[in-house]
Amino acid sequence: MTVNMTKGQAISLQKNDGGSLTSVRMGLGWQAAPRRGLFGSRTREIDLDASAVLFADKQPVDVVFFRHLVSDDGSVRHTGDNLVGGVGQGGDDEAILVDLQRVPVHIDQIVFTVNSFTGQTFQEVQNAFCRLVDETNGQELARYTLAGGGAFTAQIMAKVHRVGQGWSMTAIGTPANGRTFQDLMPAILPVL
Amino acid sequence: MTAELTRGQNHPLPRARLEIRVSAGTPVVAGATLGDENGTIHGVEWVAHPGAPVLPGLEVSRQAAADHRLAVDLDAVPDAVHRVSVLLALPVAGQGPARFGAVAAPFTAVTGLDGEEVASYTLTGLESESAVVALELYRRQGGWKVRAVGQGYAGGLAELLADQRLPEAHQLAGGIHEAVARGLARSVPAPPARTADGDRSRPAAPAHGPDHGTAPQGAIGRVPSASPYDPPAAASGAQPADGQGEHGTQRPYPGGPAGADRPSAPAGGAIDYSHPRRQSAAPPPPPPAAPPAEPGRPARPVAGDATGWSMEERLYNQVWGMFEDLARTTAAYRSAVDFADSRREKELDQVLSDPRSRIGGQGDAAREAARERYEQLVSRAGEVLDRDVAQLLAEAEVVEPALPAAYARWDNPVWHAYRVPMEIPMALRLGDLHLPEADRIRVPMLVRLPLERGLWIDSGRSASSDGAVTDSHEMRRLGLETAVAHAARLLAVYPAGEFTVHVIDPAGAGTQALAPLAQGGVLAAPPARGAAGTADVLGRLTERVDLVQMALRGGAPDALPPGLDTSQQLLIVNDFPHGFDDRAVNQLRYLADEGPAVGVHLMMVADREESAGYGPLLDPLWRSLLRLTPVPDDHLADPWVGHAWTYEPPLVPPGSQVLQQVLAQVAAARISWRR
DSSP: OEEEETTTOEEOOOOSSSSOEEEEEEEEBBBBBOOTTTSSSTTTOOOOEEEEEETTOOOOOEETTBBBBBBTTSEEEEEEOOOBBBSSSSOOSSEEEEEEEOOOTOOOOOEEEEEEEOOOOOTTTSEEEEEEEEEETEEEEEEEOOOOSSSSSEEEEEEEEEEEEEEEEEEEEEEEOOOOOOHHHHHHGGGG | OEEOTTTTEEOOOOOEEEEEEEEEEEEEEEEEEEEOOOOOOOOGGGGEEEEOETTTTTEOSOOEEEEEEEEEEGGGGOOOOOOOEEEOOOSSSSOSSSSSGOOOOOEEEEEOSSOOOOEEEOOOOOOSSEEEEEEEEEEETTEEEEEEEEEEETTTHHHHHHHOOTTHHHHHHHHHHHHHHHHHHHOOOOOOOOOOGGGOOOOOOOOTGGGGGOOOOOOSSSSOOOOOHHHHHHHHHHOTTTTTTGGGGGGGGSSSSSSTTTTTOOOTOOOOOSOTOOOOOOOOOOOOOOOOOTSSSOOOOOOTOOOOHHHHHHHHHHHHHHHHHHHHHHHHHHHHHHHHHHHHHHHHHHHHHOOOGSSSSHHHHHHHHHHHHHHHHHHHHHHHHHHHHHHHHHHHHHHHHHOOOOOOOOOOOOOGTOOOSSSSOSSEEEEEEEETTTEEEEEEEEEEEEEESSSEEEEGGGOSSOOOOHHHHHHHHHHHHHHHHHHHHHHHHSSSSSSEEEEETTTTTTHHHHHHHHHHHHHSSOOOOHHHHHHHHHHHHHHHHHHHHHHHTTTGGSSOTOOOOOOOEEEEEEETTTTHHHHHHHHHHHHHHHHGGGGGEEEEEEEEGGGGGGGGGGGGHEEEEEEEEOOOOOEOSSSSSEEEEEEEEEEEOOTTTTHHHHHHHHHHHHHHOOO
16 A cells, blocks of 8 residues: 655554564655756756654654664664666665664654755655655555655655554655755654 | 854854764864963863863864764853864874865754754865864853854864964874874774675765765774785776776775785786686585574574675674674664663653652652663663674574684684695684673674784783783783784784794893794794894895885886795784884884785784883874784774774683694794795
């Protein structure tokens, strides 16, 4: 069941069979900027960045982003920075993998964000999307279309949080502005 | 609301307790200076830097890092202070960039404790500067403001500090770099990059430069090694199709082992298209498959359960994998305990400040509840840690006996079945590492061969961490014993005649400890004595470095004199600086700097205090060496999280003759090899 989100929509996502998620991936994809200038050298490349912030009781504890690709505890891994985007055909250009069984016991929420590092708003980016996938079976849980999504440079995507013994996920989709996740902290705190 | 400042702009600060965040794509030193109303620094105690990180109202990091958080409490700053200048500098040690023009513009921000940004400033337009005043917090009409300064100094920290009229600017700048370098020298070199499949990042685009580098901040200290005989092609700028160019320092295995390094290999300008480590096209034998796990239990561990082209490489990768796993699971545990601690603190504070809690048993109940919540979280974190440690322990139990001699402890039976090898191994065990949380797991500390850095066996008294009464004489004896064990291991893992050990023992103080080497017939010559002997050995090794360097730079490695010994050389220096004059010290420094690239390595057994008479002259020498201790000591940091690991030297079990037996075989092999 893929949920096509619009901004601001919040849906609680428990796995259909009542089980709990064990491993999720946040994937981010977008189309590279068209070449400009005679030799394509005047292209203003588009760099979107995916980040994950780990919270313990509303306090940020660790962050996984392009300068810190693996959380200290090793449970959250960024597959690496992509500075220019892909062909825009639906593949993930950046991904963050979360092994929910290895997340430290005091971490109770993980928030995923997307930022435009080069400053283009999502209106200027083509074929940009952001999705959350259940890594165990490849099933897409939620998808947002960022392209044409408005004059924002960032979006707080979703959070996974502890529910009882397991985890569940809430899509957030709150637009915001900022270059890296640090700029988003004030916008993240209200959604915790 | 964030104010994005441009150079010279200022902004009021709403709070006194703030954080200053610094993000630079490359490790930088962050510090702060306190100035009076004229901006004058009144002394070294007005400067917060990695060597003296805490001042009233101010705390900076102890190490160079790509990201910093400086804590500031402006209420706690002395009244005489009118300005707090935040400065950034590039570390001078290591291979990093030497000017800010070569790195991405550092980003600085003043934030509240909740992370909310008050003002930010990106330091653009820097060129040849290597130190810069980024921000200035200053008093204005009873409050504080922040100004974006961005004043850079090409002359580095010394010039920056001198500009603020600090009399001891040069000494302090030197001291700061020294403190930073000590931080760097403490780190265990980063492991080889894992297979590149997960790393989809491109080589940094020009717009961002190193700003977007994929190396996490821990990945310092890895120096790409030039193996002794491969530079001819690299020097001439050729070496195209090896497919590793764009990975730079991320080359999975710098200084590839056997095969590629032989003097006979390089052939002028011809390009060798074969992969340096893959001699045959045949796929590697499949790794041992782990038996399927019983349901509900983790898979039974198997030795060699990692990627690699040989069992040796798979074990090497597995050991590094275990090292990382232990570092990370401990990080999770420590983070949870820290959090539980601070939460209990906060809850107890609340109980204290709540007037209702003074009546009846409410306060006690609340305190009890806070304690219980703490215990619960800590015990849950402990359970996870225990589970992981048990799994790693089980893995260690199968891996340890499977290790080849070069990776094994001296008490491993593999040493009793020792045979002189035909090939240089990939790596060498320098000792064991462990953490207090997982005392039963000893991670082998494996470093790649050929050695990329010299070794310094610290025989200083300060080296003993457990407070055991170890006098200096005893420490010196232990130090030399450790050095002998390391040297014997190196001799044993190289094929006959490919490793030569020289010893300088000016006063003959180490005769007894050196006996296994000296009497075993494995040394090139008896230990050198006195000033003349020292000068002779140093002179010969210096000449060798000169010759090989010249030959390599000239692109004619086969033009070396026929009598030249092409094996790797190790020089053990005991009792430094006893018997060393200025000339000898300079030669030693030259060997430390230039030697490793051409196969000449140093092993110093020394107490740094004793050579303090030479002043800062020797500091670069200590920095260039990997410090090891003859007694357990927690001075090594892992490259992922930066825990302090306790290092234990690989000592021969008491009463064991294994060292003598191994050396006897080495000696016999050397004799037959010379024939």
